[in-house]
Amino acid sequence: MxxxxxxxxxxxxxxxxxxxxxxxxxxxxxxxxGYDPDYPPLGAWLEKYKALEGKWIIATPVHWEATHNDAMLLNTGKECGLDDKLSRIWFAEVSQFLAQDGFSLVYVDSETWLLGVDGKPDIHSRAVKHVLHQSLMPALEAMDASMYWQRLFTELQMFLASHPLNSNPALAASVNGLWFWGGGDLSExxxxxxxxxxxxxxxxxxxxxxxxxxxxxxxxxxxxxxxxxxxxxxxxxxxxxxxxxxxxxxxxxxxxxxxxxxxxxxxx
Known part of the structure; x- marks a missing residue:
């Protein structure tokens, strides 16, 4: 039970x-x-819970660092100093940036943004809490054979790292990327x-x-x-x-x- x-x-x-x-x-x-905690279909669950249409995955604000031939996620959401107010500011900036690629986003909370992925390549990505403080390369390599999501991950890192919000002492939170996860189907x-x-x-x-x-x-x-x-x-x-x-x-x-x-x- x-x-x-x-x-x-x-x-x-x-x-x-x-x-x-x-x-x-x-x-x-x-x-x-009974879903695999490494790959929970949270996007599909929230699509039903929020009565949305289409296919959705999760985008979580993160701080990550690149090392020699590798990378590592260090913090997410609140651990990055991201409260609800600041998360919504970042959400608006990222939504505008991703709209150029035809993405729509829905805000859930400071650590959970829904990303509409209709017409996008499938993604196979571990839950964000399960990839913290370890080599990121295996997770990135397994994410998508077409490399679409890996390229988007890199583009977002460049956009966020150079964004004026990250140099504003009044607003600064250590956010320099989004981790995509929560794909998969939900049983009826x-x-x-x-x-x-x-x-x-x-x-x-x-x-x-x-x-x-x-x-x-x-x-x-x-x-x-x-x-x-x-x-x-x-x-x-x-x-x-x-x-x-x-x-x-x-x-x-x-x-x-x-x-x-x-x-x-x-x-x-």
Missing amino acids: NVVINGEISHAPRGSEPLTGQGDYFLNILLAL EPPQSIVTDDQVIRRIFPGSLPVNPLPGVDREALWILHENNTTLIDTLAKTARKYQVHWYWNNIACRTYPRRWWSRLWRR
Whole structure:
């Protein structure tokens, strides 16, 4: 049983074992749905979640450095000093630059920009968090056989590095590139039953169940909780006490086993 919660928790439940989460509500959902965390189809997911049309991938503002015969991504988004206000400024500049090549962009948050790629070559690119602080060459080489995306990556680096914003002390953020990722297709039907309070997900997957009234607990089900409702989570924990459960908060992921851990979950 998997539970994805759009919120944070101060500490993992006592007796739980750590899991590798994705640190993000949507990415945790895709992980729980069985998608490869290296290549999550986040663009296709957000296309449905935002009710867009066409084909989309993710563009994430990054800071990277070139070394002798190699390159490395060092920081993304907020780690580059990029808050929402400054990200929107950069977004407007990049949108204007990429419009010359027929791209359209949609702003999601400071680290997530949607890039429309209808008519563009397919891209095979790892999630940005999975390529930080390591050789970038294997990821770049695998991105696109036509070299279209590699050339665009280089062109954007030149545009951003020389942009006046990067020399403005009042606005400067260490952004000198965009990493493209999140391609791939999304299955029409989920591999397991879904229970959720997220009305958009109920639209995406019409067969999903609401949390109210609380349905019977299926050990194979995926629970997706958009609201970090501690009362509901506590009730769910008690109801699912017979099962092994994988929990995914935005800051902690863990596995719990059939035991009386739930009574201590919210104690400080």
